[in-house]
Every structure is written in structure tokens, then in C-alpha cells.
Amino acid sequence: xVKRTRFDDSDCPVARSVxxxxxxxxxxxxxxxxxxxxxxxxxxRSLGVAKNILSARLRALVAGGILETVPAAGGGAHxxxxxxxxxxxxxxxxxxxxxxxxxxFFAPGEPHSELTDRRxxxxxxxxxxxAQDGRxxxxxxxxxxxxxxx
Amino acid sequence: xVKRTRFDDSDCPVARSVxxxxxxxxxxxxxxxxxxxxxxxxxxRSLGVAKNILSARLRALVAGGILETVPAAGGGAHxxxxxxxxxxxxxxxxxxxxxxxxxxFFAPGEPHSELTDRRxxxxxxxxxxxAQDGRxxxxxxxxxxxxxxx
Numbered sequence: 001x002v003k004r005t006r007f008d009d010s011d012c013p014v015a016r017s018v019x020x021x022x023x024x025x026x027x028x029x030x031x032x033x034x035x036x037x038x039x040x041x042x043x044x045r046s047l048g049v050a051k052n053i054l055s056a057r058l059r060a061l062v063a064g065g066i067l068e069t070v071p072a073a074g075g076g077a078h079x080x081x082x083x084x085x086x087x088x089x090x091x092x093x094x095x096x097x098x099x100x101x102x103x104x105f106f107a108p109g110e111p112h113s114e115l116t117d118r119r120x121x122x123x124x125x126x127x128x129x130x131a132q133d134g135r136x137x138x139x140x141x142x143x144x145x146x147x148x149x150x
Numbered sequence: 151x152v153k154r155t156r157f158d159d160s161d162c163p164v165a166r167s168v169x170x171x172x173x174x175x176x177x178x179x180x181x182x183x184x185x186x187x188x189x190x191x192x193x194x195r196s197l198g199v200a201k202n203i204l205s206a207r208l209r210a211l212v213a214g215g216i217l218e219t220v221p222a223a224g225g226g227a228h229x230x231x232x233x234x235x236x237x238x239x240x241x242x243x244x245x246x247x248x249x250x251x252x253x254x255f256f257a258p259g260e261p262h263s264e265l266t267d268r269r270x271x272x273x274x275x276x277x278x279x280x281a282q283d284g285r286x287x288x289x290x291x292x293x294x295x296x297x298x299x300x
Contacts (some may be wrong), residue, residue: 007175012263013251013292014181014244020255024174031164035294043221077227086254093250094164096242101163104236105170113162117281118276118293125282127242128274131267137274145264145271146187 011146017093020064026057029089031094033067038080066090096127163294167243170214176207180237181244183217188230216240246277 007015021027025047032046048141058081061067066087069079083090098115106112116123129137157165171177175197182196194204208231211217219229233240248265256262266273268300279287 007246008255011261012181012248013255014248015178015251016255017247017251018175018177020251021174024171025168027168028157028165031162032244034289054177062272088289089250089253092246092279095279096246096277097167098162098164100239100243101165101167101170103239105158105166111161114295115292116295117287118291120283121295122282124287124292125280125284127244127246127277127279129245129277130274131269132275133270134275135267137267138236139184139214141268142265142274145231145266 011102020066022060023057023065026061027090027097029054029057029061030066030083030090033080033081033083033087034091034094038073038082039078040081061087092127095124099124099126170216171205172210172214176211177206177240177244177247179207179211180216180233180240183231183233183237184241184244188223188232189228189229193231211237242277245274249276 007019010016010019028047029043032043037043037046040051040054042057043058044051047054058067062069062081065084067081068084070082072078072080095115102112102114114123129142131137131141135141157169160166160169170187178197179193182193187193190201190204190208193208194201198202208217212219212231215234217231218234221230222228222230246264252262252264264273279292281287281291
């Protein structure tokens with residue numbers, strides 16, 4: 001296996017996040033966990049990937065503190081996978097990817113899954129980036145300060 | 151090279167987005183483009199990856215319509231890379247990854263780069279997911295409708 005480029009000591013939070021997620025489609029496991037998948041077989045059916053590959057990705061997500069294993073809900077012998085608080089904090093990342101996909105990868109009228117408000121079944125508002133004073137910001141209205149003491 | 155798992159025909163917008171981004175750290179190229187990098191050498195210095203690997207990733211981002219090449223700003227012979235509208239629409243994804251990283255991968259007081267409002271230098275508001283009626287939503291208050299006609 002090719003040695004992976006690492007960004008875990010970067011001073012950029014984007015880089016550390018990308019590094020922690022690791023293989024990029026691991027986010028689809030996180031998506032499935034948000035959607036209620038808990039068992040190995042549920043993830044496998046959803047993703048259609050080989051069992052050994054899925055096992056490795058699940059182990060990496062557990063090692064990274066994004067998923068944790070818990071005893072099966074029904075008292076069975078197997079473990080199930082649930083999001084930790086750290087994993088649940090990925091919700092805006094998943095929603096942002098979903099909305100980009102909806103806007104850019106589906107033809108008008110093409111069916112797609114949709115994330116909706118459980119209360120009224122309506123789709124969510126598009127995510128927007130806001131300044132502290134509440135102004136919506138475009139990328140050009142922002143600037144990265146390369147290293148800031150916090 | 152191992153054949154890549156593909157999700158480009160999924161009915162889930164998250165999957166098509168993940169598929170389009172491709173290699174996991176390609177988002178760091180997108181981040182650098184938001185931060186003003188345009189030249190091959192600028193991306194290379196920022197990322198510290200081998201030239202042939204960076205070339206392949208840049209080509210893939212151009213092929214996917216996320217970056218486009220334009221003649222050099224100063225009239226030089228080389229091309230430069232700039233985000234397309236589709237690429238600029240990744241801004242919430244990058245901001246969401248940044249905020250997750252800030253919250254989860256830095257010790258208190260540990261220096262990190264920061265995305266700020268150009269007008270007043272203050273950091274941005276944390277991204278939140280809102281319902282159509284303006285209520286902030288937790289993951290549990292949302293549900294995925296598996297395939298919806300739009």
C-alpha cells in the first residue's frame with residue numbers, strides 16, 4: 001500500500017479534518033450512521049463494498065473517535081456502530097456535501113434522496129456562511145489568517 | 151492501481167459529491183484555491199506532495215469542472231488554476247470541515263489558521279443547519295426520504 005500523505009500536524013483545521021476522515025468515502029459511512037444504520041450488514045448493503053474494506057474503514061472511524069461500538073440493541077452477540085459526539089459534529093459537513101450534490105449532480109426532475117425536517121417533511125434551508133454580525137459572506141469576503149493564537 | 155469504488159450513479163447527493171471530489175485530500179487543493187493559490191508551484195509548496203501526484207489531482211479537478219485553467223495573470227506562458235462557479239459552491243463544505251477541525255483537533259491555545267471576515271477580522275459564525283421556518287435542527291430532527299421526485 002502506498003504510504004499516505006499526512007496532514008495531521010498541519011496548522012490548518014481543514015487539513016486535520018481531512019486527515020482524520022481518511023479515505024474520502026468514509027463520509028458515506030458517517031452519512032449512513034446519521035440515517036440510522038448501526039449493523040455491519042446495514043452499512044455493507046448500503047455501500048456495496050467488500051467486507052474487508054468496510055471492516056478496515058469502520059475500524060479507522062472507531063480509532064479516530066468518530067464512531068464507537070456498543071452492544072447490539074436487541075441483546076444479540078454482535079456489536080453495533082454509533083456516532084460519537086465528535087462524529088455527530090460532522091452533520092454540517094454531510095449537509096453541505098448533500099446540498100452541493102443536489103445543486104450540481106442531478107438533472108432537473110431527476111430523483112434523489114432528500115434530507116427533510118422530521119416535523120413537516122420540508123427540505124432544509126441551504127447552508128450559508130455568516131459573519132459574526134449576521135451578514136452572509138461570499139468566499140471573497142473572507143480571508144485566512146495563516147496562524148493565529150487563540 | 152486499485153479500481154476505485156464509484157458512487158456517481160447513486161440517488162444520494164452526498165454520494166455523488168464524494169465521488170466527484172475523488173481523492174480525499176483534493177479538498178485541500180480547493181481550500182488553497184479559495185485562499186488565493188493559482189499557480190502549480192503555489193499548490194505544491196502548500197501541500198508538499200509530489201509533482202506527478204499534484205498534476206493528476208489538478209487534472210481530475212479540471213475534468214470534474216471544479217477548477218478551470220486560465221492564462222497566467224501576468225501574461226506568462228503558464229496556465230493558472232481558478233475555481234469555477236461549481237467549485238466556489240464548495241465554500242460551505244470547506245468551512246464546515248474547518249470548524250469541525252477547530253473544535254476537535256486543536257488543544258486549547260494551540261495556534262491554527264483562521265478564516266475571518268475581511269471587513270472586521272473576526273472569525274465566522276459556526277455553521278448551523280436550519281429548517282425552512284428558521285429553527286436550528288439537530289441530526290435527530292431530520293430524516294432522509296430515500297428517493298423523492300423533485
